[in-house]
Amino acid sequence: MNKFDRKQMAARVAQDIPEGAYVNLGIGLPTLVADYLPKGREIILHSENGVLGIGPRPAKGEEDADLINAGKEPVTLLTGGAFFHHADSFGMIRGRHLDFCVLGAFQVSAAGDLANWHTGAPEAIPAVGGAMDLAVGAKQVLVMMEHLTREGQSKLVERCSYPLTAARCVNRVYTDLAVIDVTPEGFCVIEMVEGLDLETLQRLSGVPLKYQPAARAA
Amino acid sequence: MNKFDRKQMAARVAQDIPEGAYVNLGIGLPTLVADYLPKGREIILHSENGVLGIGPRPAKGEEDADLINAGKEPVTLLTGGAFFHHADSFGMIRGRHLDFCVLGAFQVSAAGDLANWHTGAPEAIPAVGGAMDLAVGAKQVLVMMEHLTREGQSKLVERCSYPLTAARCVNRVYTDLAVIDVTPEGFCVIEMVEGLDLETLQRLSGVPLKYQPAARAA
């Protein structure tokens, strides 16, 4: 089977973001989605540090230390963008004004619970950032993650063993193996990578999966 | 005795507003204070409809329907003034950023309770505006009112019979007869108009008054 690489995952997520959407891309892997948004589709990217209308990375030497994204990487501003302060920025998030956020995850449960901020390791220094706000606030929470941990364990789980970011918040999961909706009946696979069959995916996932390709709504 | 007229009352209040103060002047009589602020003292007037730095009334024909005060009268903006929205404006008030507000009143009690929004008449249509916010929010609440009602009743009272605007909020009262501080021990007269004696003021007021001219803090 052909696993999706990071770029393919980003491109797959990007397909589902419609014209006119307001979107927050989480730090790390989700940030990559920006590079694959279809040309000609106007999509407005939000960053929690107070900006709407993030544009492409600046050219080398054109970075501005005052214009960064939530990952503290230099960005540019699109024509039509706007700046605002942190309380207003999180008002947008918490107040359900973002159409989508795309987040990474350690685990997603069949009920849509998300664990993405803390491994639970007692010696780890905790850091949460805006993850909890995004998870409860965005109209649609999309998760983008490897299907399996490095140890081969499924990140789709019956119940999260890692500390929760938010309960019942995830709408759809994009992995290197499949696209899976979180439904009232649990996980529902809507796409798989070429060469993968449901039985294999089911075995790797270790949690009940339905399959309903017609459910794809993008 | 020489009762203060409205202008004299306004001028007396104005004396107590120091350089650099942020001040909200209530609708009606208190608005008059603006005209008597000592020249050369920089004082920044706030209006709850989203402006700091209100200047004098515009000349005839220069009124701008988009530049009004809380009494919906045309005003001007001083150099250095700023506009903001209503929630920010009341954040300033509630958050104790205003040094003074000057309000009219029906009654002030010996404990500093203020009644200035509703006569209690059952047929009256109630209207509160920003009075309750100003009364709880300003660092110093100054009241400006006639000492007596038209029927000759004292507006300084043991307990307010009119519905409260806020409890224990008034710091000082300026009437046409006297300037009275609200202290933990009740009303304390610090000034009287020329020709008035404490005995007469006491009789007119019908509520215990101390007298301590040295207490004047302006």
Next chain:
Amino acid sequence: MINKIFATAQTALADVPDGATVMISGFGGAGMPSELIDGLIAQGATDLTVVNNNAGNGDSGLAALIAAGRVRKILCSFPRQVDSWHFDRLYRAGKLELELVPQGTLAERIRAAGAGVGGFFTPTAFGTRLAEGKETRNIDGRDYVLEYPIHADYALIKADRADRWGNLVYRKTARNFAPVMAAAARCTVVQVRETVELGALDPESIVTPGIFVQRVVRLTPMRKAA
């Protein structure tokens, strides 16, 4: 291409249903979207709940909507004014319900709706009849009243300029309630004096980012707002 600009008030307001909660910006006449209100009157929606600081002045704008009998209930801080005769008449006749809210609490309840805050404790109105029956709490020595957000189906607001993304700037004290109302409504319709090219508004000075705006109509005031 994103284009939130509508040609007419009629198209921008076509789907307002009977029974809707409608926020209307303005403090008296300043910032009141009078031409949008005229459009709403023409559109015909009735049984409305209106949120505004006042309850109409004179015979135009919100007063005209009230006079037309379209308003079932109004949330405001200052209904009674020298020229609020339409409100006064219907209120006294028992045909108009009033929820009186202190002005700062009104602004903050609207702001809370837009910011996803489920409730907040304000010191305003504690110990007064406007807090009767409300939950109170002493926090760090100060007394507070618990207040809840005010959400709306539509916000009808007025701004000075807008671009096709719905970014807005206002003019002087006409700004007042518009920015918080824009965020509190499911569908925010803005009347502006001028629409400008994307990029014409300074990103540092945009007061309402387009995320809070669904529809923009350029409307030339036909008369001085009351």
Next chain:
Amino acid sequence: MINKIFATAQTALADVPDGATVMISGFGGAGMPSELIDGLIAQGATDLTVVNNNAGNGDSGLAALIAAGRVRKILCSFPRQVDSWHFDRLYRAGKLELELVPQGTLAERIRAAGAGVGGFFTPTAFGTRLAEGKETRNIDGRDYVLEYPIHADYALIKADRADRWGNLVYRKTARNFAPVMAAAARCTVVQVRETVELGALDPESIVTPGIFVQRVVRLTPMRKAA
């Protein structure tokens, strides 16, 4: 004449006492008032409680204040970063107390302090370990956690330009926490790139009105902020 402009960071920070709660603006390096922090280090106040989004990056700015052992406690959303070694070391040694607050809750708690809100219900963190022991409530079908304001004795913030009344404008995403921190502190000290004549800032575009600002210092960055 009102003049909030101070000549040096030294005079603007002279009265910060040991044990003070100090808000520091910035999101990473953007908007961090590094030169004011240097001034605070030189001034010597210790046993500080610091409120910032992070816990210092590299060796300068907030990281230097932490490295100097002046911070007893930090409230922030994202302490752990690749270059937060000073925080990491002192935290692991038990010499630095941490209150971890989700970023939006941090911003809103600061905003609440400035706006006189005694507490508010936020959906963020409900059902997570960051809400353990906190009061919760279901309001209109959504679950919320009760959070309280964060007040400060001082706010050290960075802006782009200021006038002598303390009116401020910012630059791009360097704005971040500064406007809400300015309102939440008893004494707000601002470092700016440029001071301008009164009237040079557009009244429509002033982000922080001077009412929230006590002291302004023009400081030329000596180095790129970390």
